[in-house]
Amino acid sequence: MAKITTSTLIKMKQNGEKISTITAYDASFAKLFDQAGIHAILIGDSLGMVLQGENDTLPVTIEHMAYHTKSVANGVENTLIIGDMPFMSYATTEQAYVNATKLMQAGASMVKMEGGAWLVDTIKCLVERGIPVCAHLGLTPQSVNVFGGFKVQGRDADKANEMIEHAKQLEAAGAQLLVLECIPTSLGKAISDAISIPTIGIGAGKDTDGQILVMHDALGISYSYMPKFSRNFLIDTGDIKKAVELYISEVSNGNFPGSEHIFE
Ligand code: KIV
16 A cells, blocks of 8 residues: 555545544554554544543643654554644644644644634644644534533534534635534535545544544443444454454445434
8 A cells, every 4th residue: 555645535535435544542553554554543632531541632731642643653654644632732823833843743744633713824824834734623522611511513503504614714724634523414414515625524424535433432442431423343353453444444335334323
């Protein structure tokens, strides 16, 4: 497999090929996922919950993220590596470029930030300085206290239209990828149709350009509970590499997510 870049993912969207993405936090899993043919690995700040046993992602620091990004980068040959910017590490544009630099120097090829139009200037600044950006809309877990819990977002028409508008502004600012988390299937489709950069869904329905799962959910070893939008691929295969290969093929042929994994 050739090295995967942001251009590869954009071409996949144009060709209607589904993108498979998973989280990883260390070199061994990253190597296995890379060899299985995953298109992108996110070192998610979900590590606060699945590795550290926290109730949410807020305690995660940029030092934690840089440490795990370096570990993943050591295991990867071809997969695109996305480093997640933790809570309050991009509250200002200055903080964003200082902290994004730490993830890029640890081996990321792109950084991810949660939020809508308020990120426009920050995205422009990072992209102009050579740091590709993945944006993240919907249930953005760093805002769990604003949402009053981990709740599906964008169910009413005004909020849905607002999210479509934010997606367009993030693309115009230079974002090259967009994660959509826990939104109705119809909104996942509307956003994916409205922008030309790839959308990667998690609980966002079948019509996004790709899917992402937290590796612990995909392998049925989650610390707390199994979210509705996930599936245990290890149960069907009994082997971690085969489980990830099955995940990739089920995303590719449209069997995952199934109707039991989506929100209306
Ligand atoms: O932190 C994370 O793992 C994420 C994914 C769930 C998209 O942001």
